Amino acid sequence: xxxxxxxxxxxxxxxxxxxxxxxxxxxxxxxxxxxxxxxxxxxxxxxxxxxxxxxxxxxxxxxxxxxxxxxxxxxxxxxxxxxxxxxxxxxxxxxxxxxxxxxxxxxxxxxxxxxxxxxxxxxxxxxxxxxxxxxxxxxxxxxxxxxxxxxxxxxxxxxxxxxxxxxxxxxxxxxxxxxxxxxxxxxxxxxxxxxxxxxxxxxxxxxxxxxxxxxxxxxxxxxxxxxxxxxxxxxxxxxxxxxxxxxxxxxxxxxxxxxxxxxxxxxxxxxxxxxxxxxxxxxxxxxxxxxxxxxxxxxxxxxxxxxxxxxxxxxxxxxxxxxxxxxxxxxxxxxxxxxxxxxxxxxxxxxxxxxxxxxxxxxxxxxxxxxxxxxxxxxxxxxxxxxxxxxxxxxxxxxxxxxxxxxxxxxxxxxxxxxxxxxxxxxxxxxxxxxxxxxxxxxxxxxxxxxxxxxxxxxxxxxxxxxxxxxxxxxxxxxxxxxxxxxxxxxxxxxxxxxxxxxxxxxxxxxxxxxxxxxxxxxxxxxxxxxxxxxxxxxxxxxxxxxxxxxxxxxxxxxxxxxxxxxxxxxxxxxxxxxxxxxxxxxxxxxxxxx
Amino acid sequence: xxxxxxxxxxxxxxxxxxxxxxxxxxxxxxxxxxxxxxxxxxxxxxxxxxxxxxxxxxxxxxxxxxxxxxxxxxxxxxxxxxxxxxxxxxxxxxxxxxxxxxxxxxxxxxxxxxxxxxxxxxxx
Numbered sequence: 001x002x003x004x005x006x007x008x009x010x011x012x013x014x015x016x017x018x019x020x021x022x023x024x025x026x027x028x029x030x031x032x033x034x035x036x037x038x039x040x041x042x043x044x045x046x047x048x049x050x051x052x053x054x055x056x057x058x059x060x061x062x063x064x065x066x067x068x069x070x071x072x073x074x075x076x077x078x079x080x081x082x083x084x085x086x087x088x089x090x091x092x093x094x095x096x097x098x099x100x101x102x103x104x105x106x107x108x109x110x111x112x113x114x115x116x117x118x119x120x121x122x123x124x125x126x127x128x129x130x131x132x133x134x135x136x137x138x139x140x141x142x143x144x145x146x147x148x149x150x151x152x153x154x155x156x157x158x159x160x161x162x163x164x165x166x167x168x169x170x171x172x173x174x175x176x177x178x179x180x181x182x183x184x185x186x187x188x189x190x191x192x193x194x195x196x197x198x199x200x201x202x203x204x205x206x207x208x209x210x211x212x213x214x215x216x217x218x219x220x221x222x223x224x225x226x227x228x229x230x231x232x233x234x235x236x237x238x239x240x241x242x243x244x245x246x247x248x249x250x251x252x253x254x255x256x257x258x259x260x261x262x263x264x265x266x267x268x269x270x271x272x273x274x275x276x277x278x279x280x281x282x283x284x285x286x287x288x289x290x291x292x293x294x295x296x297x298x299x300x301x302x303x304x305x306x307x308x309x310x311x312x313x314x315x316x317x318x319x320x321x322x323x324x325x326x327x328x329x330x331x332x333x334x335x336x337x338x339x340x341x342x343x344x345x346x347x348x349x350x351x352x353x354x355x356x357x358x359x360x361x362x363x364x365x366x367x368x369x370x371x372x373x374x375x376x377x378x379x380x381x382x383x384x385x386x387x388x389x390x391x392x393x394x395x396x397x398x399x400x401x402x403x404x405x406x407x408x409x410x411x412x413x414x415x416x417x418x419x420x421x422x423x424x425x426x427x428x429x430x431x432x433x434x435x436x437x438x439x440x441x442x443x444x445x446x447x448x449x450x451x452x453x454x455x456x457x458x459x460x461x462x463x464x465x466x467x468x469x470x471x472x473x474x475x476x477x478x479x480x481x482x483x484x485x486x487x488x489x490x491x492x493x494x495x496x497x498x499x500x501x502x503x504x505x506x507x508x509x510x511x512x513x514x515x516x517x518x519x520x521x522x523x524x525x526x527x528x529x530x531x532x533x534x535x536x537x538x539x540x541x542x543x544x545x546x547x548x549x550x551x552x553x554x555x556x557x558x559x560x561x562x563x564x565x566x567x568x569x570x571x572x573x574x575x576x577x578x579x580x581x582x583x584x585x586x587x588x589x590x591x592x593x594x595x
Numbered sequence: 596x597x598x599x600x601x602x603x604x605x606x607x608x609x610x611x612x613x614x615x616x617x618x619x620x621x622x623x624x625x626x627x628x629x630x631x632x633x634x635x636x637x638x639x640x641x642x643x644x645x646x647x648x649x650x651x652x653x654x655x656x657x658x659x660x661x662x663x664x665x666x667x668x669x670x671x672x673x674x675x676x677x678x679x680x681x682x683x684x685x686x687x688x689x690x691x692x693x694x695x696x697x698x699x700x701x702x703x704x705x706x707x708x709x710x711x712x713x714x715x716x717x718x719x
Binding site: 001002003005038060061082083084085124130131133134136137138139142146255256257262263264 | 596597598599602605606608609610612613627628629630631634642643646647650658659660661662663
């Protein structure tokens with residue numbers, strides 16, 4: 001029995017800011033003080049507040065330390081763990097009120113969150129099957145195998161209203177019933193953990209923080225659909241997730257939760273991991289299965305759908321990590337528990353990875369129907385540096401942007417589709433007034449041009465042509481006819497591409513055209529970039545009245561474009577200027593402007 | 596894993612080891628003064644005795660925590676018991692041997708052991 005548990009985040013975000021070293025330091029410091037039998041150190045999954053990592057929570061007090069450094073460890077051990085005095089300077093300031101510690105779930109970041117898929121992340125040791133079981137783990141599987149028929153299981157999932165969290169939003173129960181209906185000597189369950197959207201890391205965090213829930217959910221899916229084997233296709237770029245999942249599978253096997261005759265029910269199931277080599281297109285279900293089979297990851301036309309002819313030509317159910325993560329909770333608490341959350345057609349919660357121009361970058365899980373304003377202003381803590389919110393990109397390179405005027409739209413599948421956006425997997429990139437929307441569209445299109453597998457022409461050549469038009473626009477060389485051509489091409493690619501990658505690739509362009517056409521026109525007609533991002537359309541100049549002649553800028557300029565003498569106003573030679581902005585950053589008097 | 600009972604047995608065992616992560620809630624808090632003075636006077640064995648006793652009895656909703664200097668160093672080790680809606684009770688000059696009695700009478704049965712409290716000692 002330990003008197004205190006210290007939980008340190010071992011997610012990728014905190015690991016890259018040295019949480020492993022913190023754990024080592026903590027363990028050796030506890031040993032030095034003779035506390036190793038009194039205090040237990042647990043490496044856990046993502047707490048969600050990645051902006052403030054590395055994160056450490058000390059129980060029973062529930063004291064939340066943020067931005068902990070290795071050097072802080074001796075003080076935490078000496079003061080808090082030995083003497084019981086919390087180290088106030090390290091406590092997340094939102095949790096301190098006068099002399100009291102406010103529970104974490106009352107802070108703005110956690111208050112409006114509802115954690116279903118992330119329920120165990122940051123709570124348990126993901127490498128301990130016992131801790132997962134302590135949180136009612138594998139009980140849902142036991143319930144399915146001992147009390148329910150496969151049809152019952154599918155009915156519960158159907159009634160819960162759960163829809164695919166990978167982006168498409170297809171009803172999960174319906175998907176399972178299609179596979180269940182098709183008789184075959186072998187069927188498969190596939191978990192799509194090939195999370196490729198820039199800025200999205202929900203699936204990674206679930207695998208890192210709660211790998212057993214995926215093992216359990218896939219086994220349940222196998223039972224419901226009649227499959228006996230499953231594959232998890234996970235990116236090789238997620239080493240921590242892969243290791244923990246691998247350990248989870250081995251531990252589950254050892255405990256008889258995978259393998260033959262699970263819970264004495266006669267049901268057999270086993271899981272394998274396949275690593276993806278970092279091709280975005282492999283997140284598309286048919287390409288993913290082709291890749292598991294050992295072939296080049298290219299999509300194929302549907303139908304036949306995977307439920308009929310999937311992996312190795314057999315009926316296959318494929319779901320995303322977050323979709324699976326909801327399953328055990330739905331089985332345990334019933335369909336009603338899940339369908340009562342969220343909106344009518346989008347039940348439950350959704351995990352978002354908050355990134356970009358926002359104070360609390362990190363991972364949040366909110367009920368469907370929460371407005372973008374609540375996510376950004378309340379949970380996300382608003383935009384840094386007092387800047388104005390401009391738009392948020394959802395769904396990464398397949399999605400679109402939500403402008404400030406639609407900030408009060410409740411987020412769910414149908415509302416987002418209605419405004420030409422898409423839920424996507426859950427990346428939410430926040431942009432402020434300094435972001436140029438044409439540049440953003442170019443960024444995402446550049447990504448899809450790179451990631452197009454090249455199998456079908458509209459996607460391979462079409463996206464490249466769109467990219468060229470966008471470059472013309474940001475270079476100030478485009479005409480209004482180019483803009484029409486861009487739009488025409490976008491619709492053509494959407495309608496004629498083979499798979500989801502091409503069908504959604506033009507979305508960022510279309511969405512920005514819809515809400516920010518004036519910015520495109522400013523680039524084309526006025527040859528100006530209103531946000532001051534597109535270099536070709538910018539020029540730097542020095543305001544004579546403000547320049548004190550300190551010479552700092554001319555010394556910093558890498559190309560010697562600034563001339564002038566001491567104590568006299570300087571000038572920039574625009575023919576030499578490479579528009580790097582170093583002069584503007586270094587000027588102490590705000591004398592350099594760009595426009 | 597062959598049965599639900601087997602799973603539940605593992606669950607209950609693992610859960611017992613994790614109770615202190617459930618936070619304070621509305622339960623009873625036993626707080627041991629663990630500043631330099633308290634530690635020097637022997638607060639550590641007292642703290643461990645409380646943790647063991649609470650675990651042994653499988654008490655739910657009871658947390659054992661530590662705090663800094665309570666301010667009456669001459670009476671260390673000091674232990675304070677906080678119960679929601681009740682006055683706090685302060686035990687002084689604690690030893691590990693006194694712990695089972697306090698847990699049994701006060702924490703389990705709700706009768707503070709008055710002769711060990713600060714009121715009784717200071718009067719003398």
